[in-house]
Amino acid sequence: MTPAAPRDAFDLTGKIAAPGERFDTVVVGAGPAGTAAAIDAARAGRRVLLVDENPVPATAMGGDVPLFYGGRMTAAVQHPGRMIETLCLTNPDLEAAFDAGVDVRLGTAAWGLYANGPALAALPEPLLGLADAEGSTMVGFRELVLATGARDVVLGFPGWDQPGMMGAQGFHALLTRYQALASRRIVILGSGALALETALLAHTHGIDVAAIVEVGDKPAGPAHLRDAIAAAGLAVAVATVVLRAEGGIDGVARVVLRDPGGERIVTADTIVLAVAVEPATELRDAAGALPAGLVRLVGDAALPGADAGYIAAWAAALAAVSPPDTVVCQCEGVTRGDLTGVQPPAYLDRPAALAARSLATLHADGPLDPDQIKRLTRAGMGACQGRRCRTQVAALLTAASGVAVPVATYRNPVRPVPLGVLADRDEPAALAAGWDVWFGIPTQWTPYADIGTDAEFASGLGGGNRHV
Amino acid sequence: MSDRLAGASVVVVGGGVTGLSAAWWLARSGVDVVVVDKGIVGWEASGRNGGGASHYQSPLFAEEQRLWPQLDDLLGYPTEYVRERIIIQRDPALLDHYRAVGRMCSAMGYRVDDLDSRQAQAAVPLTDATCLGGIHLRFGGHANPQRTVQAYAWALQDCGGRVVQHCAVTGIATAGGR
Numbered sequence: 001m002t003p004a005a006p007r008d009a010f011d012l013t014g015k016i017a018a019p020g021e022r023f024d025t026v027v028v029g030a031g032p033a034g035t036a037a038a039i040d041a042a043r044a045g046r047r048v049l050l051v052d053e054n055p056v057p058a059t060a061m062g063g064d065v066p067l068f069y070g071g072r073m074t075a076a077v078q079h080p081g082r083m084i085e086t087l088c089l090t091n092p093d094l095e096a097a098f099d100a101g102v103d104v105r106l107g108t109a110a111w112g113l114y115a116n117g118p119a120l121a122a123l124p125e126p127l128l129g130l131a132d133a134e135g136s137t138m139v140g141f142r143e144l145v146l147a148t149g150a151r152d153v154v155l156g157f158p159g160w161d162q163p164g165m166m167g168a169q170g171f172h173a174l175l176t177r178y179q180a181l182a183s184r185r186i187v188i189l190g191s192g193a194l195a196l197e198t199a200l201l202a203h204t205h206g207i208d209v210a211a212i213v214e215v216g217d218k219p220a221g222p223a224h225l226r227d228a229i230a231a232a233g234l235a236v237a238v239a240t241v242v243l244r245a246e247g248g249i250d251g252v253a254r255v256v257l258r259d260p261g262g263e264r265i266v267t268a269d270t271i272v273l274a275v276a277v278e279p280a281t282e283l284r285d286a287a288g289a290l291p292a293g294l295v296r297l298v299g300d301a302a303l304p305g306a307d308a309g310y311i312a313a314w315a316a317a318l319a320a321v322s323p324p325d326t327v328v329c330q331c332e333g334v335t336r337g338d339l340t341g342v343q344p345p346a347y348l349d350r351p352a353a354l355a356a357r358s359l360a361t362l363h364a365d366g367p368l369d370p371d372q373i374k375r376l377t378r379a380g381m382g383a384c385q386g387r388r389c390r391t392q393v394a395a396l397l398t399a400a401s402g403v404a405v406p407v408a409t410y411r412n413p414v415r416p417v418p419l420g421v422l423a424d425r426d427e428p429a430a431l432a433a434g435w436d437v438w439f440g441i442p443t444q445w446t447p448y449a450d451i452g453t454d455a456e457f458a459s460g461l462g463g464g465n466r467h468v
Numbered sequence: 469m470s471d472r473l474a475g476a477s478v479v480v481v482g483g484g485v486t487g488l489s490a491a492w493w494l495a496r497s498g499v500d501v502v503v504v505d506k507g508i509v510g511w512e513a514s515g516r517n518g519g520g521a522s523h524y525q526s527p528l529f530a531e532e533q534r535l536w537p538q539l540d541d542l543l544g545y546p547t548e549y550v551r552e553r554i555i556i557q558r559d560p561a562l563l564d565h566y567r568a569v570g571r572m573c574s575a576m577g578y579r580v581d582d583l584d585s586r587q588a589q590a591a592v593p594l595t596d597a598t599c600l601g602g603i604h605l606r607f608g609g610h611a612n613p614q615r616t617v618q619a620y621a622w623a624l625q626d627c628g629g630r631v632v633q634h635c636a637v638t639g640i641a642t643a644g645g646r
Contacts, residue, residue, distance in 0.1 A: 344546065353544045353626060366633030372508040375614040447576055448527040
């Protein structure tokens with residue numbers, strides 16, 4: 001019989017702490033779908049945790065977390081108590097969830113999902129990382145329900161990187177969920193159901209709709225919504241494209257449009273991007289291969305992906321009338337020209353050999369890989385993790401290369417979490433002892449020339465953590 | 469793809485920093501070489517590490533210290549190499565530990581300066597008085613690992629070598645003893 005291989009002293013298996021709390025079902029997202037799923041599970045006798053990152057701190061909202069709010073929040077978002085009260089008032093089902101025995105935690109973001117799989121075997125069980133303003137914790141679960149909703153697909157043009165540029169989901173959340181929208185007069189981009197419903201919502205709330213812009217030759221939305229728009233005295237401006245947003249210290253003040261008749265300037269304090277939404281599934285997507293049945297999507301998170309054709313038409317129309325130095329990735333300041341040219345971030349010099357590199361030379365190496373382009377250009381690598389730009393990045397790369405380039409992958413943490421919150425203050429000693437050690441090789445950090453000599457033991461530094 | 473795979477004198481399986489640097493050294497000496505990777509260059513450990521260039525324990529340490537400062541020029545592409553390293557500590561036992569590492573490197577002829585708390589705070593402004601001190605390596609440094617790997621790949625191509633991404637090697641066939 002073959003003797004068992006000696007166990008690596010720094011193997012992580014068995015050293016990662018079991019979660020402090022376990023639930024039968026954890027639901028992420030306390031919108032209508034998530035709240036209903038939590039209530040159903042609780043009434044079936046399960047132990048249920050329902051978390052929602054809202055209300056997020058006002059500073060995070062300023063950074064467009066979790067939705068593209070574009071800085072058009074009123075001062076109401078600065079008041080945490082008022083925000084929680086508003087959330088409860090605008091979702092009456094939360095009270096039913098409390099009554100059903102659901103453990104409801106607002107202001108708690110899920111930032112990472114981990115489960116053993118092909119590349120990970122050390123976890124005691126599947127874990128979900130949660131963080132509130134105070135700290136971070138891991139919880140265990142038998143089933144995870146993602147009711148994380150949908151987010152706006154964002155497309156850029158000159159001037160989009162200023163306050164007043166927001167997404168339809170952000171608009172909807174500020175207006176109806178938080179009742180904290182500062183916009184008075186808006187331009188809506190897109191004419192599908194999402195855009196027309198956004199226009200009607202704004203109209204109902206007394207917000208001026210200065211224009212509904214469609215790059216195509218006819219409105220994209222269904223007839224009943226087009227009729228409702230007309231009844232409200234609104235119209236879709238077809239064959240029209242946004243040239244730029246102009247503004248000042250407070251952000252967007254004017255929007256310059258072009259149609260076959262020429263250019264015109266529309267006064268507005270906000271531009272609402274309502275071209276498309278996509279399901280917010282980054283928690284699942286960043287986790288890699290997962291055991292069957294562990295994660296279930298409900299509500300908008302379970303919707304099919306956005307209409308790639310409509311997004312591509314918009315991206316192409318905007319790119320056709322904007323200069324290559326138009327910003328695509330706000331976090332890292334990457335321009336469209338640098339993205340499609342696979343050029344490095346601005347802080348690096350560009351020797352001639354580098355400037356000669358392009359999407360075409362990269363394509364000659366094999367199928368275009370969005371993660372390689374992300375690493376080379378930094379587009380999508382910033383604090384927002386590409387939530388604002390990765391769909392646009394994929395559309396632009398697809399248009400520039402002529403082949404379908406998928407979206408880049410997400411990485412944990414899928415939400416910006418302050419290191420002071422994320423820090424593991426209870427790290428087990430067995431983990432701390434091995435954080436920078438490979439396999440416990442005794443001579444790993446011994447100067448090579450000293451191995452086998454008396455000097456090998458002279459330093460008295462046996463063990464690990466000598467990496468410099 | 470078959471054109472790019474045909475007729476190489478040397479096939480390197482794996483586009484990490486080891487495979488690509490080996491291929492680049494071969495190609496700049498005129499060897500016909502192709503690097504094949506099942507994903508992209510530097511997708512795994514070569515693209516996700518601390519980018520350290522201060523491996524005093526390595527048999528290649530002296531060569532590492534000689535090459536890194538000229539690597540951007542040798543390759544023709546930026547690696548984001550930055551000279552020197554500073555290690556600071558808030559734990560007295562770990563500070564003693566790194567001070568001993570510093571003495572060991574100094575004994576090898578590579579200068580390491582001890583930093584007291586005030587010096588460490590001046591060198592690393594985001595820390596505070598809880599930082600007890602540290603060491604300042606006057607050798608070595610760090611680079612961007614993904615950019616370094618890509619620089620090797622591009623430099624390899626500039627020497628006539630080839631890179632084939634998203635192409636898994638499934639086996640090695642031999643004929644006539646080769």
